[in-house]
Amino acid sequence: MAGKPELLSRMAAGDGHGENSSYFDGWKAYDENPFDLHHNRGGVIQMGLAENQLSLDLIEEWSKAHPEASICTAEGASQFKRIANFQDYHGLPEFRQAMAQFMGQVRGWKATFDPDRVVMSGGATGAQETLAFCLANPGEAFLVPTPYYPGFDRDCCWRSGIKLLPIECHSSNDFRLTKEALVTAYESARSSGTVVKGVLITNPSNPLGTTTDRATLAMLATFATEHRVHLICDEIYAGSVFAKPEFVSIAEVVERDVPGADRDLIHIAYSLSKDFGLPGFRVGIVYSFNDAVVACARKMSSFGLVSSQTQHFLAKMLGDEAFMAMFLRESAARLAARNERFTAGLREVGIGCLRSNAGLFSWMDLRGMLRGEKTAEAELELWRVIVRNVKLNVSPGTSFHCREPGWFRVCHANMDDETMEVALDRIRLFVRQHQHQKAKAQRWAAKGHLHLSLQRHAGIASQYHALSSPMAALLSPRSPLVHAAS
């Protein structure tokens, strides 16, 4: 009797898919009970998804005004056969042209992009994987500053077999990447026998929502050249910068600031999923200054080409320079307004966020609300409370490999104004109740009730698992107080 087949490969049987991370657990809670403004106001609000939903109306208007951009309409039908049949992995020339032009436009024309270096991929997910396959062998590593997007562990490593090693960054300097941290990570990798093939940065940063400054980019380009390692810059939030300082792309830095840098080491990943709110269209771009990488990535793009129907649509839209300029301006303004409203709402209850000038989220500081020692466990405990009781799916910093527990990424560009107000109300209520609990516990402690089990106050505790550490920003220094029921 034949047995079951050796079911799956090691790759498939392992957990390289990354879905066992807490990053995804919150999504599950959301899926089971999704918030709806009209039909389910008690549901979980999705704040773990970095999407830009604020400016889709502009794109929709444009598409209605330009039926010729669709090959399915009467106006666009004459192109149907040519486009439907077009599977050349170079991509539609007009698409590459428009994309190159747009990439320059979004960088304020401070760098120019060559259409022949524009290579497609299956979203930014595919772009990162393609670069990993091209630049490193299984077992070799990219260094990545923490905190970083959890998806990188899957995108860069799952099928390629490469490793990601952290470059630790800290809140003491707003999580900026320093040369010291980079060198430390590099030497540590090498001394353990790991070959470092590249450094991967995300600029603007996810989850920090900040842009990397020119000096740091120059430092990276110089480091890469001196140590002969690749520099991969994920610039998928380039069009989501809404405040000063202005965005500086690595493309600009190698053209102007470090012209002696070895261009063969410089690669950019881009996508339309964030800046445009078009994640469904699966538009990933690999842009490399290295001819061999362009050639290889282009061949690999066979595994993840952009639908020609979508290429055609985007060629028209991205090529509409006036519309693009208006869109970028308006989108930035809306993102700025949303960011301001959200961070102001949090400040009302003494919660701070890292000062941010880009992205679709805030990096929220809840270190003061951690119970006991500031550990990853404490952070996850707080996170569970927020997901289950406050019903907000926020993303815990540890899932971004942040070394300092207590930070959370909160997305707020993926909802309408009213929903955001509901989210803010819930946060404010939660924080105030926490403050109330803390103040009460302090009074008891002052009266000599040093040890209190919240099990005796089950009603409140079971709702909000009151915590002991006061919020660093506002209240008194930490004191041993009430212990929450587990």
Add this chain to the structure above:
Amino acid sequence: MVGKLLPAASPALSHVATSGSHGEDSPYFAGWRAYDDDPYDAVSNPTGVIQMGLAENQVSFDLLEGFLREHPEAAGWGGAAAGSGVASFRDNALFQDYHGLKTFRKAMASFMEKIRGGKARFDPDRIVLTAGATAANELLTFILANPGDVLLIPTPYYPGFDRDLRWRTGVNIVPVHCHSANGFQVTVAALEAAYEEATAAGMRAAGVLLTNPSNPLGTTMERSVLEDVLDFVVRKNIHLISDEIYSGSVFAAPDLVSLAELVVSRPDVAERVHIVYSLSKDLGLPGFRVGVVYSYNDAVVTTARRMSSFTLVSSQTQKTLAAMLSDDAFALEYIRTNRERLRARHDHMVAGLARAGVPCLGGNAGLFVWMDMRRLLQGRGDEATVADELRLWDLMLHEVKLNISPGSSCHCSEPGWFRVCFANMSLDTLDVALARMGSFMDRWNKATTQPKEH
């Protein structure tokens, strides 16, 4: 002005990047290049190379265009009324769920059922979408095989497999040799021999990959052969992948026997069976990048779905095609008409080649014929070689100006066979190609029947 910081050379790229496994050094691609340099055009370049190496289906576009014309709501962002199931532009643009649009999966399942005349059902929840069959095949290889493992593949096979299945996966291919003596059908002996070859080389066979209908043969596999293959994979405890991307192009008897149909009567083998599909051939939409992995193994479905993150189908395209394929009347009419047109093209081509004295393998499916030019390689006393075939191929490309695909690039064990596509051009262009073949064969026959010097 800062000069170059250090004269050091850049680090090498990865082994994957520098290997030749991307497959682009083969004649298959050289022919494309020759075509690109000198493409036929009836008006502007009537002596150019006619592209007969590209298995595209261009005979039924008008049916798709007609649908879109008659259903403008499917074309625009008309919303749920359009049958696409997506409420608006916004919802569609944001939709990146790797499960894929439910209405689209249902439409695909339904389309796949219609193609098989209802002889098998497809569960929309087992449909995993990928950006083309290229991605589907690679993805399945990543899931079913470890680096260093092999897939057993009957020859001749689609040249693209050498890249799709091996390049980034580190998996190899061991050919299952088939021969013209029995119409290139797969035999148990050939399967066993391939398995032994792998084992002797210390490699683990992870599975068998069939293409049914076959590319490049243009034939469907017989039920008894498929049963034999199933028995073989059960015996060896390995997987079976059935690439059925030409399933909608079966235009003559015998009917397609799909693995999906066999699984119905053999549920015990289901967990090792995985089907690949695509709309590139049957609908003639290669640009839209629509591939499907359909597995009867839950763990494979789950993993494939996760892995599809690297290669999702554009939601814009899912929406358009959901509207089209959920229209049952249209889908049935399309399948029927497309088949008829392919049959007409096929018969026209075979007749034209016969008049020129060139036989083909009897075919009932696909977008090409498997042409027998062995006669042209004989007459030297020695057995024909691949080099002889490539010389003939070169002649066809540069003198006759037809880009056809040599059997050796399909790993055929017998030199002298060529795959020739007939559905990627107008009928007029096909006639020009047939005329060129006719003239070429006339010249050849005259040259080879000249009285020899004694």
